[in-house]
Structure formats: structure tokens, C-alpha cells
């Protein structure tokens with residue numbers, strides 16, 4: 001066994017699937033997971049309420065087509081940043097997967113996080129694992145209806161609140177809340193609240209581990225990022241086998257037994273319902289619940305901990321381990337370069353976009369015997385949060401001059417406007433078509449807000465005179 | 466169709482098309498304002514940008530779904546294997 005493979009014959013697995021009720025375990029890894037759930041959910045539900053400069057700190061304002069991320073305002077023209085951000089996210093995933101396996105799955109994936117939250121609610125209403133299994137089998141009674149009902153009520157309220165929060169990232173959440181209390185949500189808002197709510201409810205309440213096993217693309221290709229030095233959850237077969245029950249306090253070696261007492265707690269704790277003792281399987285989301293479960297048992301038996309532990313393929317086979325492999329270094333380096341690049345370019349970003357379109361109908365015009373004129377339409381998008389007056393200048397050709405109707409162009413925040421620019425050049429400074437020159441747009445108040453566009457000036461060909 | 470196949474068909478069609486539709490909508494609407502499309506096609510109708518995004522997203526999803534379903538049907542069992 002080297003890499004986790006999908007089960008070869010997965011046909012019967014679907015049919016045999018019984019609802020998995022993972023046993024609650026306690027231990028350092030589970031504490032860490034709970035912490036991750038609380039922190040991540042806290043961020044998700046809290047962030048839209050945060051204010052910054054008098055408006056929502058993080059708002060992807062789709063109706064107005066602008067993104068606010070704290071002090072930064074991004075426009076559709078800044079799409080490249082979004083794309084780069086996604087590339088960075090993917091690279092970090094590669095990096096951490098190569099280093100420590102499916103950390104993402106066990107601790108940060110929304111699927112795991114919301115499933116965990118839904119399991120908590122299930123625990124509050126339906127009790128511990130044994131009680132839940134019993135309740136599943138029990139006939140319908142007042143008790144069962146009550147418990148089931150309150151579970152679903154909790155789930156639905158939580159799911160709807162999740163949907164509401166989700167929409168709150170796209171329309172100002174305080175206004176949304178206001179409209180909710182007066183029951184006057186718009187049709188599209190209502191639709192997305194319900195859509196996201198139902199998706200959460202279905203994924204975290206019902207599909208759960210099946211999303212990881214059957215639907216998640218990451219689960220399928222993560223093995224490509226694994227190597228023999230990647231941290232995985234593994235069962236120490238050499239130490240554990242042959243497994244078997246035994247009374248406490250005897251020396252297992254005397255009876256020819258390994259350290260595994262075959263209590264099955266690791267299997268019961270597993271949210272994907274697998275037996276880690278069969279080796280690393282592709283269903284394993286590396287949640288480390290089995291580690292905590294097993295360590296608890298080892299403590300009770302007075303055996304050393306770590307029969308199931310985070311380890312690497314190499315360590316398990318007694319080979320030397322290496323953390324800094326070429327693969328890790330390449331992912332890490334690419335990540336570093338890209339992140340610094342994006343941060344740098346964000347600090348250098350000019351909140352102004354200018355587009356120069358040449359007049360296609362007339363190639364050039366002779367103003368008088370000495371002067372040739374080309375006409376351009378210059379479109380200006382003010383990406384800043386205040387209005388600016390812009391002045392247009394031209395350079396790059398001998399004696400070039402630009403004439404606009406007004407001296408400056410005033411554009412409000414987030415607005416576009418255009419100006420007709422008549423560029424005039426002395427006849428003897430240009431020859432033929434396509435002489436490059438530069439058009440410079442600059443804010444009159446802030447010389448840092450300045451763009452340079454290259455355009456082409458068309459003059460008469462030498463033979464035309 | 467067995468429950469197994471049904472589940473697999475859901476996971477294998479709805480989901481990938483959803484993911485691609487999400488990406489496609491982001492790329493598409495980052496470059497094209499639904500308001501412009503609206504003015505060029507049905508200017509007399511009332512349409513908010515939100516409506517534009519939503520319709521666009523579901524259009525992408527629908528197209529992706531059609532393709533996924535087709536792939537699913539075609540690859541599920543090749544003619545030689547069928548009993």
C-alpha cells in the first residue's frame with residue numbers, strides 16, 4: 001500500500017451504507033478540531049457584520065459591481081487579483097497537502113466544519129452515539145418525534161441563518177436584516193437564502209461523508225500530491241498485531257498478542273466509517289478522531305500512546321524521513337513569489353483605468369498646412385472612493401499637443417466618463433501610419449494617480465502630398 | 466435504477482456542473498455587466514442585476530449539467546459490458 005486508492009468495487013458500498021454515527025471522543029486533536037470549527041464559523045458568521053470606514057468591511061457588492069475588502073475597493077477590471085487569489089489558494093492547498101496530508105479536509109473544509117456543527121446539534125437533541133443508533137431503530141413515538149423534530153428545527157434554523165449570512169456577503173447585511181424583519185426580502189435574495197440554506201442542510205445534515213467520498217474533486221486528486229514523506233494517519237501494524245481482547249494487566253507478548261485490544265473504538269469514532277487498521281484509505285479525511293480514541297484506550301491499558309498516530313510512509317517502514325523535499329520547496333517557493341507579487345502590486349495599484357479608442361472613420365485630418373490631427377475617445381474609470389479631476393497630456397512625438405473641450409475631466413467615484421481628445425502634431429514630425437506616442441492621464445490633486453497609455457498616430461504617407 | 470446509481474449520478478452530474486458553473490459565472494460576469502446584456506436584449510423588461518447573475522448562473526449550470534449527464538450515461542456501462 002502506498003497511495004490511497006478508491007475502493008475498486010464501490011458498487012455494494014452505496015447500498016450497504018447505514019447512517020454513520022461517529023462516537024464522540026476526547027483528546028488533543030479533537031480539541032483542536034473543535035477550536036477550528038468555532039473559529040472558522042465565527043469568522044464566517046461574524047465577518048459581514050464588521051464595519052470599516054462606515055461601511056461593511058467585506059462586501060462583494062454584486063448589484064453595484066464593486067468589491068470592498070477592508071480599505072480596498074476592487075472593480076471588475078481588477079479581476080486579475082481574484083484569479084491570482086484563487087491560484088494562491090490552490091498552491092497553498094498543494095503545499096500543505098504535500099507537507100501534512102489532508103489537513104484541509106480534517107480541519108478547515110466547510111464540509112467538515114458544518115458537518116461537525118450539525119453533529120453537535122444532533123448530539124444535543126438525540127443524545128450520544130448509542131442513543132442515536134437506538135433512536136434510529138425505535139418505532140415512532142412521542143419521544144422520537146420530539147427529539148427528531150427538535151433536531152430538524154435546530155438544523156433548519158441554523159441552515160437558514162447560514163443562507164442569510166451568505167447573502168449578506170453580497171448585499172449589505174444590515175439592510176438585509178432590516179428587510180428580513182419586515183418580511184420584505186427581494187425575490188432573488190429570498191431565493192439565494194433558501195438555496196444556500198437547503199444546500200447546507202443537505203450537505204451537513206444528510207450527505208456528510210458521502211460528499212467527501214463521492215463528490216469531492218480534491219479527495220480524488222490529493223493522492224497526486226502525496227509522497228512517502230507526507231504526514232498521514234497510520235496504524236502501527238507491527239506493534240498492534242495480532243490484535244485481540246485480553247484482561248487488563250497481563251503482558252500481551254506472553255500471550256502472543258500485539259497492542260491492539262480490538263475494542264473497535266477507532267472505527268466507531270471515524271466520521272467516514274472506515275477501519276484505519278486496514279491501512280490508509282482514500283476515504284480517510286485525516287480528522288485524527290481515531291488517534292484520540294486509540295490514545296484513550298492505550299492510556300487505560302497502560303500502554304504507550306501512538307498505536308495510531310500521525311506518521312509518514314517512510315517512518316512506518318523504518319526509512320529516513322525528509323521534510324524539505326523538492327516538491328515541498330517548489331510549492332513553497334511558488335507560493336511565496338506569488339503572494340509577495342500580489343501584495344506588492346496591490347500596494348502599487350492605481351485607482352484609475354483608462355482606455356484609448358481611435359476614431360475609425362477618419363484616419364487623419366489636416367487642421368492646416370502645418371498640422372495633422374487624429375481624434376481619440378478616451379474612456380476613464382475612476383476606481384477611487386472619491387471624485388477626481390483628471391488632465392490629459394500627450395508626449396512622444398515632436399511638438400505633440402492634445403486638445404480637449406474642457407481643461408479637466410471630473411469623474412465621480414466608481415464612475416466612467418469619456419472625453420474626445422484631438423491630438424495634433426506638426427506635419428514634419430510624423431510619417432505614415434502607426435507612430436507610437438503616449439497619452440498620460442493624471443489626477444490634478446494626486447500625481448500618484450496617473451496612467452500612461454500608448455496609442456498610434458496616423459499621418460499622411462510620404463507620397464500623399 | 467438502484468439507489469446506488471442514483472446517488473452516484475447525483476454526485477457525478479449535479480456537483481461538477483455546479484462547480485464549473487460557479488467558476489464560469491465569476492469569469493463571465495467579471496467581464497460583462499448583466500445590465501449591458503439586459504439593455505441589448507430585452508430593454509422593456511424589469512431586470513435587476515441580481516436577476517441577471519442568477520439567470521446566468523443557472524444557465525451555466527444547466528449547460529454543464531447536460532454535458533455531465535451525457536458523460537454519465539455514456540460512460541456508466543459500455544455496450545460490451547452490458548448483460
Ligand code: SF4
Nearest residue numbers: 270284285287288290
Ligand atoms: S480513519 Fe481516522 S483520521 Fe481517517 S477519517 Fe477515520 S477517524 Fe478520521
Ligand code: SF4
Nearest residue numbers: 260261263264266294
Ligand atoms: S482504538 Fe486502538 S485498541 Fe481499540 S481497536 Fe482501535 S486500534 Fe485497537
